[in-house]
Amino acid sequence: MGAALSLLDIGLTSHLQRQVWQGSPVNDPDSNIISSGFRALDLALPGAGWMPGSVTELLIEESGVGEIRLLAHSIRELTASKGRSVIFVAPPWKPNLAALRTMNIAVNKLVWVKAAEDQVLWAAEQSLKQEGIGAVLIWLPQVDAKALRRLQVAAQEAQSLAFLFRPLKAAKQSSAAPLRMVCKPILPANAQTMNRREWMQAVMLEIDIIKRRGPLLGKPLQLNLPLQMPALPEHIRRAHQARKAREVKHVVDSGDIAAFIARSRQAAFDALSAGELDIAWSELDGE
Template structure:
């Protein structure tokens, strides 16, 4: 390729925006580690993408999302914190280094259950940074999610009735935000097209595992399922080694013994006559 006079080569201009279909995308935008090494190895960029919307498709809303997303969100919040001050040395907070208040906020749009703050705190998510939006209609939920994405706020939105063109609007808005954005949809939505750059199907696995299938990613198709150990942090100390493993399959019931054929009983009139 040739470069324009006085400009960068075209290869450098498109670095991180193009990828071969047989390999994972190496986006130039930083990725957020998910907390699962097996999953990060299959995600373009090695983690949850930024400047993009991620769709999570689940069979039942509000059950598996937190166990999958909590490690990554916890690491994201830790990355927003400023380094501790050293004794005798003041902390200089430059405008470029200090995180904005919006970047430390997580907006929950239309969750199916009332957020349990002690449980979220046990997962490492500070309750003071959570904002709960109870939308009255699907249109209000979409509006709240889009406005939050444009404000560069981290978003977890449950949008069971969103249409493909509405997901496209959210994906376009996400291109200008470097905060994590997750859209929770029902499993049946996997049959629809979507502009989201990453789509995952999440199901309960054996024991405390999660079964994750990458339905869409920037790279080759992913055919298999990933088993992710996702024991909640507050529950893990209470589990023994035996309880961490899936329960063994119950033994099949023994086959009933074949019934013996009924013996023929002679008729009363067929008995021999007894002489006195």
Template structure:
């Protein structure tokens, strides 16, 4: 071991940056993008979400906070870097009002509806395209060969690659270098004086990183992820769900339709957009 460490010390800096010891977190690299959460960045190898690598977020149900967790980096990619973000086979319809409230540029969001068998192929092809900032794929059951192809495609890409899987996948092997379980966390001490809307500002998600390039963290990290007031239904507001029939795979125009309709509903209640 001592001889190996001495040999590593003689390597050029560009090669030393690619070497890490098992008891140390991998050093900061140029292909990491800040998560937007300082405490989380401190635990991630490279101090951010790794570009050119597959990241697994294991969630029991969609909407527990995984989108709010990645919202800061999606905002940076779409609104600042002007790169496209692809949502492949999410288990829900993208909520344009929430995306806008997070500062994400809707014109750079692409929703791809695909079957469970087609979704990995769609994500793999997306990672091979230029101008892609991130690809988010939801897969309840992922085959080992599909995971390997995704990791290879991610390695050849400059984009972020997120794979959403159920917590049961934790016991399964995966080529993804970064894996974590995300579970919802209510406020530590619920104050009965708070109404429901105030209480929801203190919600968060527990991030348990069980695989990374380095030893696992000593304990899971709790990240507070409040729900913005603008994405919560206004009291007394009538439901507004414009959703014309569609028959094609990529649905981007409906994000703007939903956003426009929701703004109109808000005007009728509050008189402001």
């Protein structure tokens, strides 16, 4: 990991003065704030965007509900506009460069760190200590309160963004993260008449902010996350068209949305390993 991180750009300096906050509890603009790309969400976030130097917990039922699409605008801003690096620590699926390029993300600024579950926290902390880091995305099912405090301190010292993906059941646990959000997919009203691709285009994301600086959110937000498909080689495009002609309609209960997405993504991975597709992680989750 050290060898990979040593290739990152150098240039981030510590901003100790920003560790002392003064101002109104919500929507206090800061030049270092990174917009989420969603106006409604920005208005609900302290500082009107993602605040560097803090951990944001995204509590999800299953990986693949749209969490990367939710962060895509911010990752693009950090990598393509600001020239900073973004590190993925222990994602459950292999990042797909073709789909990330479709989002205009500078993939040369992305680092994928593989880590066993008992090493994820250490890898995240070491990532935050590197120079030139804009954000660290961390997938960690189990973490205790002490470890969360340590991660928050690391993010604060680095003045970088840290996004921690945890299961929904963690919402009942205390956390040192200043911002905690429950993210759930919303089933389209006419889902029973849609095929899988149409269904994925129409699924929205409900966000309930259960902890933030200032008063709690009055009601959950509902965001429509754009789903951009990477360009396919001609032979794969024709194969897609042939499959679409015989595609089976899917009927999914609202309580099984995330599980359905996960199963669909796994099917894509099975096809990938069989040589049928060259996309997987991003086609089904929009990354």
